[in-house]
Amino acid sequence: MAESTDGVLKYVGECLYRSHNDKYYALVKVSGKQIRRSLKTTDLALAKRRLATFREKAERLAGHDTGLLFDDVMKRWLDLIKPQLKASSYRRRVTSLNCLLPYFKGCLVRNIGNQEIEAWRTKRAAKLAARSFNIELETLRLLFEYAKEDLRIILENPVERIKRRKESRKQLIIPTKKQFGQLLATMKLEPKSQDAVRLVEFLAYSGLRLGEAREVMWSDINFANSTLTITGGEIGTKNHEYRVIPLFPPLEKLLKQLQLDSGSKHPQGRIFSIDNAKKSIAGACKRASLPHWGHHAMRHFFCSNAIEAGIDFKVIASWLGHKDGGVLVARTYGHLRAEHSAEMAKRMTFDASTEPKTEAGNDSK
Numbered sequence: 001m002a003e004s005t006d007g008v009l010k011y012v013g014e015c016l017y018r019s020h021n022d023k024y025y026a027l028v029k030v031s032g033k034q035i036r037r038s039l040k041t042t043d044l045a046l047a048k049r050r051l052a053t054f055r056e057k058a059e060r061l062a063g064h065d066t067g068l069l070f071d072d073v074m075k076r077w078l079d080l081i082k083p084q085l086k087a088s089s090y091r092r093r094v095t096s097l098n099c100l101l102p103y104f105k106g107c108l109v110r111n112i113g114n115q116e117i118e119a120w121r122t123k124r125a126a127k128l129a130a131r132s133f134n135i136e137l138e139t140l141r142l143l144f145e146y147a148k149e150d151l152r153i154i155l156e157n158p159v160e161r162i163k164r165r166k167e168s169r170k171q172l173i174i175p176t177k178k179q180f181g182q183l184l185a186t187m188k189l190e191p192k193s194q195d196a197v198r199l200v201e202f203l204a205y206s207g208l209r210l211g212e213a214r215e216v217m218w219s220d221i222n223f224a225n226s227t228l229t230i231t232g233g234e235i236g237t238k239n240h241e242y243r244v245i246p247l248f249p250p251l252e253k254l255l256k257q258l259q260l261d262s263g264s265k266h267p268q269g270r271i272f273s274i275d276n277a278k279k280s281i282a283g284a285c286k287r288a289s290l291p292h293w294g295h296h297a298m299r300h301f302f303c304s305n306a307i308e309a310g311i312d313f314k315v316i317a318s319w320l321g322h323k324d325g326g327v328l329v330a331r332t333y334g335h336l337r338a339e340h341s342a343e344m345a346k347r348m349t350f351d352a353s354t355e356p357k358t359e360a361g362n363d364s365k
Helices: 044-059 070-084 087-104 114-125 130-149 177-188 191-206 249-261 278-287 296-308 313-320 327-345
Strands: 010-013 016-018 024-030 033-038 227-230 243-246
Touching: 016 044, 024 044, 070 087, 070 130, 087 114, 087 130, 114 130, 177 191, 177 278, 191 249, 191 278, 191 296, 243 313, 296 313, 296 327, 313 327
Parallel strands: none
Antiparallel strands: 010 016, 016 024, 024 033, 227 243
């Protein structure tokens, strides 16, 4: 007989017991193992309904290996998701699980409950930034969901009720047109940075992510239709979908210059021979006393220019490869439109006292 805090639970009916404080408990046996669960009520009728639901869930465990350790489930889950994820996404899950392993290694998954999860959260949250903690939390939630729905070795996901930590939004420092010009001019002073200069220009004029830009092939460019198809190469784009953007005037000019520099009317292969311009950008920013920008700042630069040009958020989102119809663009760059609008408003200087200008010799008499 299972015991409560001050004695033996009292038998009420099949698989149903009551504690000293009148709370009801379910005790069921699955594959020879006893499972006890509080039904969180003192109402008998409600307890019976919850018992029926609990027994139905518990029966799903019959015939499944409930003796699996966290380590075992982790390996099985990683093998399952590897073919479904991009390499970078898979590495992120592996990194998260390696950080989680010290807290759950050797534990039976069915024995990991609220107490164990709370212990992990208390210790881990103090060491991590909100974003890193949320990635680990999401990974843990997905792992237990796999144990629940696929392996059927647990009844409930113990991470389900754990809330994400609020992430503070970093202030965007977007290059101005003048600063962008300074950056390029400084990079050009280094003879070995010419390829890096072209890559930075390409990112700024297209709005592509670095991973997308370095995989662009000459065959992806259609000068006749003025379009560029973005595939992401073997890795693919972030949302795993191709998209087509226009050859914006500065982008088209750059590509034609690159084509000319290649010495061939129909060059083949990738446009860029380098994978990134990280060192060149960092060095130029330092020498020119500019903020420490990376490749992604060029994507922000593209967006800020599009907004200043009055382009609709939804259109910008389609160029960037967002699937939310412009919600993220509006949330991230909305303040830029407000600033631009304020500057434009300063030009509205007319009022009732403003006299219309007349051409010389045609003044009204």
